[in-house]
Amino acid sequence: MTRTDRLAWLLPSAMADDAAEGAGRPRRTVRDWVVDTTMFLLAAFVGVLAAETSAQYNSGAVLLADQLLGAAAVCALWLRRRWPTGLAVALSLVSIVAPVAGGAMLASLFSLAVRKPFREVAWIGAIAAACSVVQVFVRPDPDMSRLLSIGIGFVLILLVTAWGMLVRSRRRLVEALRERARRAEAEAELRAEQAQRLAREAIAREMHDVLAHRLTLLSVHAGALEFRPDAPPEQVARAAGVIRDSAHEALQDLREIIGVLRTPGEGGEENRPQPTLDTLGALVDESRQAGMKVVLDSALDHPAGVPVATGRTVYRIAQEGLTNARKHAPGAEVTVTLRGRPGDGLTVDVANPAPDGPVPHVPGSGQGLIGLTERATLAGGRMTHGPAPDGGFALHAWLPWPA
Template identity: 50%
Template sequence: MSSPEYRWLWPSALAADPAGPLGARRSTRDWVVDSLCFLLGIGCTVWITVELLDPGSSTTQAWGPVPRWLVIADASAGVIGALGLWWRRRFLALLAVYLVLLTTFSLASAVTVLIVVFTVGVHRRFAVLAGYVAAILAANAVFPLLRPDSGVGYVEAFAWGASTTVMAALWGMLVRGRRQLIVTWRDRAERAEAEQRLRVAQARVLERTRIAREMHDVLAHRISLLSLHAGALEFRPGAPPEEIAGAAAVVRSSAHQALQDLRAVIGVLRTGQPEDEQAPERPQPTLSALPALADESRSAGIRVRLEIAPAPETVPAATGRAAYRIVQEGLTNARKHAPGAAVRVAVGGAAGDGLTIEVRNPMPLTVPARPIPGTGMGLIGLTERAHLAGGRLDHGRVDDDFVLHAWLPWPP
């Protein structure tokens, strides 16, 4: 807590060097407090010295005639103590020991002693303060013997000195406790803000991961359609104009939709955009969108047989979204690795038993000479999506077919 930003709340006297590194500059508050303490100490010393030098003053009448040499010695020692208040943050230990010795005979340094007791109470722990107060009280016990007050007795003089010393110490403890409490509150507030920023950052990372997964699922589906139709145009340059025009229309439509999806994703991923200016997220497709997905694949030349046993509106939205993405990725993989093959999509299940999805297509007879970019990444993403939804996903070869099988929870 000795960093500069906490210095005004928690003075670094708790460390070995109370004022921080040598040559450290005082803050504005330090200048004001140190100046006030110095003026109080030197002012009290000068006032008491003038009173003791005046034979008719009330102070001289109370304490009796004081030798001039003792008044001058008392004033000189008091001035040194008051000057030491200016560097009390740096040399507090030396100043405190000096004033203990001075308290045994000095009357002019009374206010300076109280300021140092208060400073020890603020800057040091209770054990150090208690020891120092005990030393001051011992010095106060000697003072009435060396310089008795003609107006009061020994006990009353000692009681006055002891009470003012204890009051200064308690005041210092009160200020120290308040500063500790303020630092504790600030530390808790900063930790809470840091934890909140960390939670926000984690939420952003999770949301962007989800968006990236959605982008892969959507764009992979669109681009696979583009690749399929572009390949048909490449290998059938002599096809009838109607077929070429139809394929070109599908390519244009798929490219347009892919660009729209990509623009939406990039818009969400932009940093620095205020939340209230972001466009609302479009509704995500569920089981009710599977027929349109199958029709889109059929328009690309894929033979798709779709079987949906449960009514789409009865399936929970989160489960339906996960099922849609699984089917979409299964159809994309079939177009990539088994073009022209018949694909069977079966969705079944009931509330309480869970929802099952199976995408089956024959294994390809030939292996492409060059590996398809991104192969296997979609299945990894689907496996993670199924696990996050509380389900499971398996894929592999069964007899002569490639089967993608998933199970998702469906609460009763």
């Protein structure tokens, strides 16, 4: 049973009566029947005691009228859920001439205090108090002084009214806690959905960064084989080897990402670690083997101290820069420059001049640089990119490097 279910069990059924007021009488629950029967029996017991006292001093028509009015008042309590205000006023008036109805009157005041706001309860309670004063003079008790009778009436009315208002306050509190628990559960579900959506977006960006590099190699070398069918056998074999290796690497990367989706937070021995700054050299070597001219200029102060997340971002930025240079400036020399030290931050520059000849059309999504800009911003840094003055393309990023 959840917290909301427990609060719903604690919430008395009278609150449902308030919500359904004016919309028709709700069906009584088992708890309603128990409460109504208990109040009926208590009012009847008080009425019997009052009837025995009345029988000592009255007889004939007066005694019969007391008993009939008392019985009618007790039976009228079954209507207290539907007409609490009218019933309380009516029983207060009846109690003036029929003390036997006093128990039913107190029960109706209690029900009224449970269901109605203080202002309405206050003026009806004042009417009941006034009726109790009048009743002392209309039907006095020979064994008790009038002042004592008035005091007892006031005390009983105040007690049942205060008790009812206390029950009402408690029920309102439980209702508020129930609504708060329901809202908290809804907000928790919403936060979980947002977290899942953000995780999917992050995985999608990661998938793009990982696969774009591999698939670009496939596209470039497949295009070279298409446009140069008469190439020497060694060049064809080299291009075919690059295509095979790139396809294998792409499958490995895709398998790794799918493995993360299936079992987040778990990794097997066959899963490769995420790229870091230490694997940047392997990325450059791979690009050189694919026929690119790449110069890596790294002058970092204590590179081993670069945070893992920052190193991964540097790797992705360099990977995207090399991928774009291979697409749009084949044959041009690409320079990857790393500078920085703890406390000052780390800068990454990827630049290439304009290509010498025509550029083959290689389709792309255009989302790589946007994703890298978001990645750098989330890491606390910034990234800019655009055409260089010499007609080439330059990419510059700064990332924080704590001291």
